Amino acid sequence: MAEIEGIYTIWLRENKKFLRYRSRILTSVVTPLLWLLIFGTGLGSAIRFGNMSGGYQAFIFPGIIAQTILFTSVFSGLSVIQDRQFGFLKEILVAPISRPSIVLGKAIGISTTALIQGVILLLLSFVVSVPMDIYxxxxxxxxxILISMGLSGMGLLIASFTDSMEGFNLIMSFIVMPIFLLSGALFPITGLPSWLQAAVYINPLTYGVDALRNIILHQSVLPLYVDVIVVTIFAVLMILISALIFSKKEQSLM
Known part of the structure; x- marks a missing residue:
């Protein structure tokens, strides 16, 4: 019972931090829309997707949702560094809750904020002429939820190895953009050179983008069940590994 209450408390704190800054919510919605409207329109004028309603903007719509989840989930790992610097993390560590539960609570909290942003974008699908129903x-x-859990676990894992915000941002700049660019969010992943195709299929976000494109646009490279299995395995592994590393790292600091 104490574990569940602890997880809930950490989840609640993460969401209160997100909802407290309305500008953050606004930015998280406006930025993807700018990508869709400006980048999608500009590049879409040169790339024709005649077999798809909405053209190139519709094609990148699932990818932009995945981009929002990626940036929100991974960069939220900064909260661990902030909590460590301000001493709040020590207070959590002495609480009657296991360290894996701390990681799980943070991961669920981060995933919830990413989910809020993702759902808002889904509800704005009409902007790019993509139909949306309840199913x-x-x-x-x-x-x-699966994508954000995996990516939040990755962000927490990286934060466990990093002591400063500058170092975290430096590492992220070498990880986040390649993950996004190699996910097929902005271009079809079929017909690529073999070396680039290998990098694309190693990338776990590729399967998340493909799954969203399958559900939203009914177009994908892989079957939906394959995408879901890969994303689920990635999420479970990231949470387990980040919980293990976090426990060891923070134990050494106590």
Whole structure:
């Protein structure tokens, strides 16, 4: 019971931090829309997707949702560094709750904030002429939860090895953009050179984007069940590994 209450408390704190800054919510919605409207329109004028309603903007719509989840989930790992610097993390560590539960509570909290942003974008699908029904919304929400759990676990894992915000941002700049660019969010992943295709299929976000594109646009490279299995395995591994590393790292600091 204490573990569940602890997880809930950490989850609640993460969400209160997110909802307290309304500018953050606004930015998290406006930035993806700018990508869709400006980048999608500009590049879409040169790339024709004649077999898809909405053209290139519709094609990148699932990818932009995945991008939002990626940036929100991974960069929220900064909260661990902030808590460590301000001494709040020590207070959590002495509480009657296990360290894996701390990681799980933070991961669920971060995933919830990413889910909120993802659902808002799904509800704005009409902007790019993509139809949205309750079935599509629910399936997409399930995939978003899986993606965000895996990516938040990755962010927490990296934060466990990093002592400063500058170091975290430096590491992220070498990880986040390659993950996004190699996910197929902005271009089809079929017909690529073999070396680039290998990098694309190693990337776990590729399967998240493909799953969302399957559900929203009914177009994908892989079967939906394959995408879901890969994303689920990634999420479970990231949570388990980040919990293990976090426990060892913070134990050494106590």
């Amino acid at each position: 599509t919304l629910l399936l997409s929400t399930g995939v978003i």
